[in-house]
Amino acid sequence: MKLTLQEITKIIDGKLNGGPDVIITGAGDIDSALPGQIIFIKNKEYLEKAQKSLASAVISPPEITGLNKPSVTVAHPYLAFTKILNIIYLENRTYFKGIHPAAIIGKNLQLGKNVSIGPYTVIGDNVRIGDDTIIASTVFIGDNTVIGKTGFVYPNVSIRENVVIGNNIIIHCGTVIGGDGCGFIPQGEQYIKVPQIGNVVIGDDVEIGSNVAIDRGTIKSTIIGSGTKIDNLVHIAHNVSIGENSMLLAHSTFAGSTKIGKHAIFSGQSGAIDNLKIGDNVIAASRAAILNDIPDNSVVWGIPAIPINEQKKIIVSLRKLPDLIREVKELKKKLDELQK
DSSP: OOEEHHHHHHHHTOEEESOTTOEEOEEOOTTTOOTTEEEEOSSGGGHHHHHHOOOSEEEEOTTOOOOSSOEEEOSOHHHHHHHHHHHHHHHHOOOOOSBOTTOEEOTTOEEOTTOEEOTTOEEOTTOEEOTTOEEOTTOEEOTTOEEOSSOEEOTTOEEOTTOEEOSSOEEOTTOEEEEOOOOEEEETTEEEEOOOOOEEEEOSSOEEOTTOEEEOOSSSEEEEOTTOEEOTTOEEOTTOEEOTTOEEOTTOEEOTTOEEOTTOEEOTTOEEOTTOEEOTTOEEOTTOEEOSOBOTTOEEETTTTEEHHHHHHHHHHHHTHHHHHHHHHHHHHHHHHHHO
16 A cells, blocks of 8 residues: 555545645554554544654544644544555455466356456356456355355355355355255154255345354245354354344354344354344343343343343352352351250
8 A cells, every 4th residue: 555645534534634745555553553654543542652653644533633743533533544454455355366267167157347266266057246256266156156246255165056145245264155054853863864955145245254154044045134244153054044234253153043133243152042033233242142032122141141231130149149158057057056
């Protein structure tokens, strides 16, 4: 990246305070930034560090004044800073441009404009890929799968047959989409496999982390709503439906046929058992195990997950348990003496 501070000001729609011709070559952390880099501060708490920083410029909120270096004022500095990071991210994202001769392509592949497919990627029959989508090396895409525009699929991703993926998606390394769900019928001492003939449908603007498993539906679809962000090492079982703009953090798990509403947040190692209905705007705190339906706008925690304020009271009570046991023993001893 090589931009003047004036150019950056236009990109982030800010107000420039000096130094329009200062050259910015990168973004830095407030504690370790170097000359040529730009940093951001959220409030006055970081003003002294910004003054001492070697950074060439600062993105700051309107209430910050008196900086000893050029700055750009915006209402939301962190959000503005992410626009700079995105420029750097896109510049550093390397991939083969065009269709690599080592890619294995099936019949009737339909490609939009400016699609790239990396070496040793395998694409099945009747696949459609939209404009400006990038498929990196060593990716597998099964028959009849559809991927929309402006997506990026990183190496070693497996996308099975009949999957439908929207526009502007990012799928990170090692993820499997459309694997068989865990469907078995007990028969004596054996388990008989239930064929998984459904698919996975993923909306627009979805980002999926590394080593995520999203199973295909048994008959219908497993659904990931538009705008949802999925962290690494998440498991979504067959027939699960995740609402729009939800956030699923690392190690969260969702058993078969559970329905999650819009704007849900599942913290690390949280999850839900099968066939539940979990409402909109639900927050599951870390390690929450949801065993029952949850209404809209709830915040839950614990095993089993209950409203978080109740769980906090239980934790406080448990800390008092040793003293309570001791008191009960003393009272029992006194009662025994009175009875004698």
